[in-house]
Amino acid sequence: MDKELTSLPNIGPVLAENLCAVGLDTTEKFRAAGAREAFLRIRSQVDAGACFHQLTALAGAELDMPKKMLTPAQKQGLRAFFDSL
Numbered sequence: 001m002d003k004e005l006t007s008l009p010n011i012g013p014v015l016a017e018n019l020c021a022v023g024l025d026t027t028e029k030f031r032a033a034g035a036r037e038a039f040l041r042i043r044s045q046v047d048a049g050a051c052f053h054q055l056t057a058l059a060g061a062e063l064d065m066p067k068k069m070l071t072p073a074q075k076q077g078l079r080a081f082f083d084s085l
Contacts, residue, residue, distance in 0.1 A: 005030065009066045010057035018042045035059040036081055043085070052082045 004027045005016040022041035024030040030038055035058035043050040053067075055078055060067035070078075 008061040009064060010060045015054065015057060018046045021046045031062055035062040038062075040085075052079065055082055 005011050005019055005025070006013060008027060008030075011019070019025065019030055019038060019042070022038070022045050024033055024038055024041070033041075035055065038058050039050060039055045042054070047054075056067040056070060056075065059074065059078055060070055063070075
């Protein structure tokens with residue numbers, strides 16, 4: 001596992017392992033794919049029960065901020081994406 005992944009906000013060891021399991025094993029690969037693609041891969045390949053909080057954690061990590069700093073509009077967009085799955 002790339003230690004850089006756990007240096008991103010909101011990314012702990014389990015989420016970093018999930019990212020590695022779906023081929024996003026570096027911060028560069030993760031950011032290139034984006035939070036939504038990463039979430040879709042995790043949900044389809046590793047954790048079918050991946051929740052909304054995991055999506056917001058990934059979105060915050062992609063933007064290099066704690067998920068609590070996401071704006072209401074960002075959260076609303078993520079919720080709409082999540083609910084469409």
